[in-house]
Amino acid sequence: MTDSFPRLQARTRRFTLGVPRGFTISPQGDRVIFLRTKSGIDPVTCLWEFDIATGTERLLVDPLALGAADEDLPPEERARRERSRESAGGVVGYSTDRQVRAAVFALSGELHLVDLSSGAVRRLETPGPVIDPRLDPTGTKVAYVTGGALRVQDLATGTDTALATPEHDEVSYGLAEFVAAEEMDRMRGYWWSPSGDRLLVARVDDSPVGLWHIADPANPDRPAVPQRYPAAGTANAEVSLFVIGLDGSRVAVPYEQEYLVTAIWDAHGPAIVTLSRDQRTMRLLSVDPATGTTESLREDTDPAWLDIVAGVPARLSDGTLVWVADAEGGRRLIIGSTPATPPSLQVRAVLDVDGDTVLFQASGEPTEINLWTCSGGTISPVTMEPGVYGGRRAGGVTVVTGQSLETEGTSVSVIRPDGSRMADSIRSMAERPSLDPRVSLVRAGSRELSTAILFPSWHVPGSGRLPVLMDPYGGPHAQRVLAARRMFLEPQWWAEQGFAVIVADGRGTPGRGPAFEREIRHDFTLSLEDQVDALQGVAAQHADDLDLSRVAIRGWSFGGYLAALAVLRRPDVFHAAVAGAPVTDWRLYDTCYTERYLGHPDEGHYEASSLLADAEKLDRPLLLVHGLADDNVVAAHTLRLSSALLAAGRPHTVLPLSGVTHMTPQEVVAENLLLLQLDFLKKSLGL
Structure with missing residues (x-):
């Protein structure tokens, strides 16, 4: 079956299992x-080599x-995986x-070394469970x-x-x-x-x-976990910070922020990036x-906040600084002190520096993320088709990962130094979804917001009005509307x-420039205005297909906040709302996160949001869902709102998920959670 x-x-x-990732190219x-x-469907990640x-x-x-069939992870590693959404x-x-x-x-807290030539693996004895092992550049330690x-x-x-031992438990x-x-991806x-x-x-x-x-x-027999x-x-x-030598020397590195x-x-010495508490000054x-x-x-300042861009600082072979900064309305690649990209191209991340060639991601159109190189002050596209692309570069070789609306899954290609491309060279083993997204990307509403519209496969335009489901994340620093098929598998199921859908x-989402992102400052409720704006914009384009008397909204994390805000x-x-x-x-x-956008609580911008x-x-019917083991958005958020609703005499539904974190990775939980949401929304809308 x-x-x-x-x-x-x-x-x-x-549909992330079986997708190649974590690439390292030999020099x-x-x-x-x-x-x-x-x-x-195999959750056990292996290490592979591809011979070009x-x-x-x-x-x-x-x-x-x-022998690592059942992983027994130390608490610190579990926390690392939760933070990285692994x-x-x-x-x-x-x-x-x-x-x-x-x-x-x-593996399971045990340290292993693999010879990449022979494939021989040996376990190294350690005095305790291992977190974040890293070889030194010479490969001897x-x-x-x-x-x-x-x-x-x-x-x-x-x-x-032991080079450094903690002075106390904290x-x-x-x-x-x-x-x-x-929050900083470090x-x-x-x-x-x-x-x-x-x-x-x-x-x-x-402490x-x-x-x-x-x-x-x-x-109740288990003690609460302190955090x-x-x-x-x-x-x-x-x-x-300290510089610690293998000879036992220790030198403090003081910084103010x-x-x-x-x-x-790197070869040009150590460098650090620091940020002030109000996130308006970066050094x-x-x-x-x-x-x-x-x-x-270098010191950068911004009256609102400064965004952290992945991959910088970096340096060319001669030590020239590679940086990303906002200038003239755009997020721009900076080589030395000179902007290398135009303001219209929004740089997302620096992926690698290979000698004097910089590989970076950037968006001209907000729903697309393409790959570019910069060499000798000249930028050149690596990918040009609509989609979402990533990659790595070393030794003149570029590995390109790509997703699009037209193709299924993630493709991985290798570009040789001579420019020839090995298409689909590293296979993806991901499962094929049982449905095909029928998605249209449009600009909707007075603000021309990036918006995706999905109808049932059996729907004929103009044949009848359908109930509407808004399905946003909607908050700063993240996008849902991208030209990648996988982004719309679950919306198509809905x-x-x-x-x-x-x-x-x-406003606040990336890809349209710093000014658009900063409009959210001090007021998260603007995200609700934008959802209404998008809904009205889509309704104007599809007046005969949307039933605006039956509009639901669902979301998780910031999207969950936005969904509750919407019905309130x-x-x-x-x-x-769910x-x-x-x-x-x-x-x-x-x-x-919170102070970046709302400032310090004493500034008075919290109550309104x-x-x-x-x-x-x-x-209106409201279903609140929360994992009781969530250590990011703790369950107190839902419980306090539920208490306030009870005190106000307002009916609502709470679904607590025992043992579930912010990720909800458990198979049975993830499956039934969708079905329970569907049942709730159908009953609430009278479907």
Whole structure:
């Protein structure tokens, strides 16, 4: 029997299993190392090699062959995977030496080394469970974190040395603190020197951070899990930096600003990026590893906030700085001090620097993300067809990943140094969905918002009005409307249930320039205005196909907040809502995200965007869904709104998910959650 779409989507982790990822290209340009599960329903990630000359793949590491069928992860690794939204298991990360001759990885907390030539794997003895192992560039030593201590093992002798040991239980060395991993995409806390004799190491002291407890009411015999959570307006972790030598030397690297954004250590020395607490000033500092003194290389300011762009700082072979900054209305690639891209091209990320060639992502059209190179001050497109593209580059070789609306799944191509392309060279093993999205991308409403419209496959235009389902994320820093087929698989399933589905990206979402993103400042409720604007715009284009007397809205995380906000403040437009893991009181969300957009709570911008005071306004059906193990948007958000609704005498429904985090990766939960939402919305709209 063929699996239903909800079951297949759950089994395939939203069709991400079997998709190649985590590419590393050898500096000679002859091999590509990558991660992939063996099939689209296999959750165990393996390590593979692709030989560019022969076009053949080779399995390097199969966790099942190493006896790692059931993973027993240390708590720190579980937290890392939650922060990175990693839903698969097995080898989910690895590190190589400079020449890509060997790699290290952790399985069930055990450290393993693989010779990439022979494929031989050996387990290395460690005194505790291993977190984030990284080979030094020379390939002779491996560093890792265990029990909050940073340790280094000599691969030739097996000597294992603690370089930095925590002074008390709230201190760790070499790991990223909560807000760095959750909001700044910094998943690491140490960086090797090119010669492998020293490391730049972050020390995190969580003791100033408020102590919360994540309980499991379904299992009252289990103690609540303590968590340091930096709620808006409260103290962050104290993060300090040191250059630590293998000889035991330690040099402090002082810096003034609140946040350590990222660091690099290349042939031109170490450098760090720091950000002020109000996120309006960002500094790039060089570091003298001998003395720890810093020198300012660049300072950027913005009256609203500065966005963190992945992949920078970077440097060309001669040390010229590669940066991304806002100028003349655009997010631009900066080489040295000169903008290399026009204001109309919005740079998304720098992916690699290969000698003097920079590979980067950028958008001309907000729904598309293309690949470009910059060399000698000249930019050139690598991809030109509509879609969403990523990639890596080294040794003159470029690996290109691509998704589009016309093609299914993710394709991976290799471009050789001579420009010849090996199309679909690295196979995707992802499952084929049981439906085909019928999506139209339009500009809708007075603000010409990027909007996707999906109708049932059986719907004939003008044959009858369908109930409407708005399905947004809608918040800053994330997009739902992209020219990629996979983005619209679940919306199409909803359409097949009899809805006209609308997905709209409002103000605050990326791809349309800094000014558009900053319109959300100090007022998240603008995102609701934009959903109404998009709905009205689509209705004007499809007047005979939409039943505006039956409009529902659903969403998760910020989308959940937006769904609850919609029925509380615009019941004239929205007739039912499903709010999954919603932020209901922004004082309960973390410092870095919330203060970026709303400022410090003392500035007075929180109440207007919070939901609790609106509880008495509810007169539409509302289903609140929340994982009780969620350590990002904690269940207190839903429970406090539910209490306020009860106090106001407003009927509503709460669906608690025992043992479920913010990701809802569990197969049965993910499948039935869709079906329960469908049942709720159909009953609420009288369908």
